[in-house]
Amino acid sequence: MDEKIFVAGHKGLVGSAIKRELEERGYKNLICKSHSELDLEDANSVTKFFDEYKPDYVILSAAKVGGILGNNSYPVEFFVKNMKIQLNVIENAYRTNVKKLIFLGSSCIYPKSAPQPLKEEYLLDGKLEKTNEMYALAKISGLKLCGAYNREYNTNYISVMPCNLYGLNDNYDSQNAHVLPMLIRRFHEAKINNQKEVTVWGTGKPLREFMFAGDLAKCIVFLLENKNASDIGEFINIGTGEEVTIFELANIIKDVVGFMGDITFDNTKPDGTYRKVMDVSKIKSLGWSAKTPLKEGIKIVYQDFLENKNIRKNPIN
Ligand code: GDP
Numbered sequence: 640m641d642e643k644i645f646v647a648g649h650k651g652l653v654g655s656a657i658k659r660e661l662e663e664r665g666y667k668n669l670i671c672k673s674h675s676e677l678d679l680e681d682a683n684s685v686t687k688f689f690d691e692y693k694p695d696y697v698i699l700s701a702a703k704v705g706g707i708l709g710n711n712s713y714p715v716e717f718f719v720k721n722m723k724i725q726l727n728v729i730e731n732a733y734r735t736n737v738k739k740l741i742f743l744g745s746s747c748i749y750p751k752s753a754p755q756p757l758k759e760e761y762l763l764d765g766k767l768e769k770t771n772e773m774y775a776l777a778k779i780s781g782l783k784l785c786g787a788y789n790r791e792y793n794t795n796y797i798s799v800m801p802c803n804l805y806g807l808n809d810n811y812d813s814q815n816a817h818v819l820p821m822l823i824r825r826f827h828e829a830k831i832n833n834q835k836e837v838t839v840w841g842t843g844k845p846l847r848e849f850m851f852a853g854d855l856a857k858c859i860v861f862l863l864e865n866k867n868a869s870d871i872g873e874f875i876n877i878g879t880g881e882e883v884t885i886f887e888l889a890n891i892i893k894d895v896v897g898f899m900g901d902i903t904f905d906n907t908k909p910d911g912t913y914r915k916v917m918d919v920s921k922i923k924s925l926g927w928s929a930k931t932p933l934k935e936g937i938k939i940v941y942q943d944f945l946e947n948k949n950i951r952k953n954p955i956n
Contacts, residue, residue, distance in 0.1 A: 642738075644863075645670040645694035647679060647728055648701030653743060653801075655808045656856035657698055664860060670694055680720060685727035689735045697732050697740040698859060699725070699781075704745075707770050707840075707911045709815040714773035721777035729784055733794060739867070740796040741859055742785050744778035744874070746848075746915055747771045748800060756918035759800075759876060768912045782874045789868045797862055797871050802878035802917050805936065806852025807943045819849055822889055823937070823944055826896040836901040837893070840908035843886035848878050848916045851936035854929040861927050870925065878917035879929040888933075895937050 644661060648654035649671035661669055670692050678684050679701050703720035710717055725742070732740045749757045750765030767775045778800075785796035809820040816824070822839065829837045858877050883891070889902050919928070931939075 640665050641668055642666075642695040643668045643670055643692065644696040644698065645692065646698050646700065647724075648699070650674075650808065651700060651702075651704075652804060652806050652809050652852050653855060654698070654700040656806055656852040657700060657859055660853070660856035660860050679727055680723040682723075682727050685731055686734075689731040693735055694732075695738050696863065697728065697737050698863070699728050699740060699742045701728075702743070704774075705810075705815040706817040706821065707909055710771040710774050711769075711909065717771075718773035718777050721774065722780060725777070725781040725784065729781070729788065729796070732796075733788055733792060738795060739863065740785065740794070741863060742781055742796060742798045743859075744782055744798060744800045745774070746800055746802050746876070746878070746917055747775045747912070748779050748782070749915075751912055755914050756880065756916045757876065758918040759872070759874060759921060762873070770909055770911050785868075786873045795868045797866065797868050798874035799859065799862065799877050800874055800917075801855050802848040802850050802876075802915070804850055804852045804855060805940055807940065809852075809940065809943075811944065818847070818885060819888065819892070819937070820940070820944075822892045823896065823941055826892050826898045827941075827944065829900060830896055830898045834900060836903050837889075837898065838903050838905050839885060839889045840905050841885060841910040842906060843884060843889065843902075843904045845885050845910045845912065846882045846914040846916060847885065847888070848880070848882045849888070849933055849936075850877070850879050850929050851931035851939075853936075854879075854931050858922065858927050858929075866925060872921075875921050875925075876917040876919055877922055877929075878919050879933075880917060880919040880923075881933075882914070882916040883933065891934055891937060895934065895941050 751768040753761040782798035788794045805819040
């Protein structure tokens with residue numbers, strides 16, 4: 640409980656859930672730095688930070704993330720920022736003898752046409768989805784680098800690849816949000832403005848798996864406390880193993896928000912990968928599974944959205 644744990648990205652969706660979970664469990668020495676205090680893209684600042692604070696454990700949940708539109712429009716930024724953050728943090732963790740590091744990636748690392756559900760062994764078996772290829776390449780590099788450190792220098796770095804996530808402190812930016820927060824915002828604003836319909840991008844047919852970030856945080860702490868890289872292998876999927884179509888998701892959100900109008904689909908917007916569901920047998924075999932049902936999680940998140948008006952960036956279009 641007294642060990643120094645650096646939660647990189649503690650203001651984000653995942654990092655804030657991990658920070659809350661660690662605090663609730665009684666960890667007293669969390670190290671959290673805002674972006675203005677520590678720029679993780681800057682190698683000198685990160686080196687100085689590790690020398691000064693000497694964390695025992697590192698959870699690398701800081702990343703440049705975004706939905707299908709942001710990823711598709713800014714491939715350079717999604718690659719360069721993530722590569723810099725990862726290299727700076729992982730290299731310094733090694734240099735200062737961090738005992739365990741947890742690296743967070745994403746289910747988009749898998750090939751576009753990989754068999755479903757996605758098993759860990761399918762990594763690098765085919766071409767990536769174009770809309771988020773550069774983000775995926777950065778995350779694949781990160782997990783491979785952790786694996787290489789483990790092999791070459793006998794470190795204890797664990798890479799986890801979560802499915803699509805949602806939770807408190809999510810990003811509701813109209814340009815850059817993922818589907819679940821974006822639809823919460825769109826249905827809410829349609830309800831308030833008495834609109835007759837809400838537009839959902841794509842065909843509504845793609846299948847996705849959504850996990851509450853609080854569940855992921857519980858899993859990360861479980862791994863931190865109980866498992867080592869040797870139990871995990873190269874990396875491990877974390878998800879619910881359950882999927883919904885975007886059409887079903889839109890209807891659940893419509894119901895939770897209480898919007899009475901219609902849903903229409905905009906086929907000019909991309910669908911992205913058709914199906915993305917994780918095989919979660921490996922994490923289940925280690926004794927962990929997700930607990931929050933989708934509709935329950937969406938109710939919690941909608942309440943958070945109503946109470947925190949400051950999280951809504953940019954006017955909706
Ligand atoms: P992905 O899982 O990496 O593709 O990320 P997203 O969360 O951005 O998109 C998931 C799916 O939801 C895609 O098929 C999108 O076309 C669809 N979608 C429907 N409406 C929206 C929306 O308003 N915003 C986003 N980001 N995706 C949407």
